[in-house]
Amino acid sequence: MVKKLRYTNALAVLLMVAGLSAPALAGSEDVVVENAWSRASIGVNRPGAAYMTVRNTGEDAVTLTGLATPLAMMPEIHESKTNSDGVSSMVPAGEITIEPGQSVALEPGGLHAMLMKLQEPMTEGETFPLTLTFSNGGEVTVEVPILGIAARGPEG
Amino acid sequence: MQRRQLVLYGAAGAGFLGLTLFVGWWRVDGPGAPEPKGQRPLPLSAMEFRLTDHEENEVGPGNLIGRPTMVFFGFTYCPDVCPTTLSDISGWLEELGDEASEMNVVFITVDPERDTVEAMAEYVGYFHPVIRGWTGPEDQIARAAEGFRASFERVPTEGGGYTMNHTASVFLFDAEGELVTMIDYHEPREFAVPKIRRALTEDVEGAT
Numbered sequence: 001m002v003k004k005l006r007y008t009n010a011l012a013v014l015l016m017v018a019g020l021s022a023p024a025l026a027g028s029e030d031v032v033v034e035n036a037w038s039r040a041s042i043g044v045n046r047p048g049a050a051y052m053t054v055r056n057t058g059e060d061a062v063t064l065t066g067l068a069t070p071l072a073m074m075p076e077i078h079e080s081k082t083n084s085d086g087v088s089s090m091v092p093a094g095e096i097t098i099e100p101g102q103s104v105a106l107e108p109g110g111l112h113a114m115l116m117k118l119q120e121p122m123t124e125g126e127t128f129p130l131t132l133t134f135s136n137g138g139e140v141t142v143e144v145p146i147l148g149i150a151a152r153g154p155e156g
Numbered sequence: 157m158q159r160r161q162l163v164l165y166g167a168a169g170a171g172f173l174g175l176t177l178f179v180g181w182w183r184v185d186g187p188g189a190p191e192p193k194g195q196r197p198l199p200l201s202a203m204e205f206r207l208t209d210h211e212e213n214e215v216g217p218g219n220l221i222g223r224p225t226m227v228f229f230g231f232t233y234c235p236d237v238c239p240t241t242l243s244d245i246s247g248w249l250e251e252l253g254d255e256a257s258e259m260n261v262v263f264i265t266v267d268p269e270r271d272t273v274e275a276m277a278e279y280v281g282y283f284h285p286v287i288r289g290w291t292g293p294e295d296q297i298a299r300a301a302e303g304f305r306a307s308f309e310r311v312p313t314e315g316g317g318y319t320m321n322h323t324a325s326v327f328l329f330d331a332e333g334e335l336v337t338m339i340d341y342h343e344p345r346e347f348a349v350p351k352i353r354r355a356l357t358e359d360v361e362g363a364t
Contacts, residue, residue: 039239042232042278045270049235074315080236082341087307088237088324092314108240109342115235116315149282150243 030058031098033132033142035154038115040146041122048072048115048122050130050144051154055103063135064096064104071128073117080109090114095135108152122146195305200225200333203303207264207292210277215290217303217333224336224355225260225329229306231267231320232279240342241324246284248348255356256286264290266308266322268297330358 036052048071056062067075079093093111098104106112113130115122122128124146131141147156203217220227226245230238242263249256263280265271268291271279276289291297301308306323313319324341328351336355339348 042282046233047235049239078236082237082324085307086323086325086338086340087321088341089311089321090236090319108236112236116313116317149239150246152240152243152247 029138030056030060031062031132031134031138031140032057033140036130036142036144037151037154038113038122038128038144038146039151040124040149041118042149043121044118046118048118050113050115051106051108052113052142052144053103053105054098054132056098056100059100061097061099062138064098064132065135066133067113068131068133069115069128071119071122071130072115073119075113075115075130077106077111078114079111082109124148197304197306197327197335197338199335200329203300205292205296205299205303207290207296207300208273210273210280210289210291212273215288217300220260220262220329221333222331223258223260224331224352224358225262225333226326226352226355227262227264227304227329228324228326229264229266229301229304229308229322230324231265231322232271232275233267234320237324237341241326242280242283242287244342244345244348245287245326247345248352249284249286251345251349252352252356255353256284258356259286259352261287262290263287264297264300266297266301266320267310268292268294328352328355330355 032055034053034055036050038048038050041048054064064077067077069075077093077096078090080088080090082088096104096111104111126146127143128146129141130144131139133139145154147154200217200220206214206216209215228241228245230241232238245261249259249261252259261284263276265276271289271291273291276291280287280289301323304323304327306325306327308320308322311319311321326339326348328336328339330336336358337351339351
């Protein structure tokens with residue numbers, strides 16, 4: 001058990017180093033990620049969520065295809081929807097294309113980075129790296145601050 | 157002759173308008189309305205269910221009568237909609253200030269399998285202290301949801317787990333347990349807070 005844990009930690013560190021070195025990759029210099037934030041978790045059993053605005057400042061459309069983070073084994077972009085009867089549901093959002101000059105908001109009640117299979121609890125006051133991958137092979141890594149569990153926005 | 161024509165057109169117009177209104181009524185409020193989702197929640201006094209609050213007290217709809225009440229459904233393994241609703245409600249309660257302590261505010265889980273009394277206690281502890289968390293056997297939760305005309309459904313996820321679809325509206329009742337109104341999911345504070353104030357004042361007027 002102890003051995004297994006140690007192995008997982010080593011893997012996490014390895015992944016984190018890989019994640020932090022990601023911004024050096026080409027093809028994503030036109031993508032700006034702003035106002036990233038997330039809520040603290042209770043333990044690791046519940047999925048976490050992170051929010052941000054992804055802006056395409058370039059001349060060409062970009063397509064956001066996936067996420068990676070050492071914090072969670074299964075990070076995915078999901079979308080919450082509420083139908084006319086007031087029933088909320090959540091589905092994987094698939095690929096998201098951002099036209100030149102446009103931005104996509106990941107915000108409560110809509111698109112969000114869902115962090116499934118947390119490797120460690122999300123603790124208020126800490127940050128974690130989140131890498132956004134794009135269809136052209138580009139990547140952008142952003143440090144996401146972890147706010148309180150009752151936070152309502154990037155300001156807390 | 158011209159006048160007669162005018163009257164005729166007028167009558168036809170009025171008839172058409174009447175028919176339109178009738179069709180509208182039929183489809184929205186009348187026998188043609190979709191059942192049961194379009195129905196209003198029952199008064200609290202007409203509901204029957206037994207649950208346990210996050211401090212292990214036996215509770216039911218009867219406990220809510222006597223004070224204005226806010227009820228909503230959710231589950232603690234919900235990463236987006238539920239913490240957002242809970243923090244929205246916490247914000248509304250902060251704005252109400254002292255008045256908030258005159259209300260019942262209840263979060264009923266739709267996921268009793270994972271939301272035990274202990275899980276609910278830990279979770280609600282992070283939000284406004286007025287908020288109570290209720291859980292219990294699945295059949296009792298189903299009866300509660302039926303009373304509120306709320307729905308929930310278990311949906312498997314690809315990782316082998318599951319998530320819950322559920323009604324995300326907030327139900328507002330006056331002190332006598334009659335529905336005042338509902339607050340939609342993520343409704344802006346400037347609309348939500350006056351609605352809550354209405355439930356609080358109906359408490360005074362509702363003495364008749």
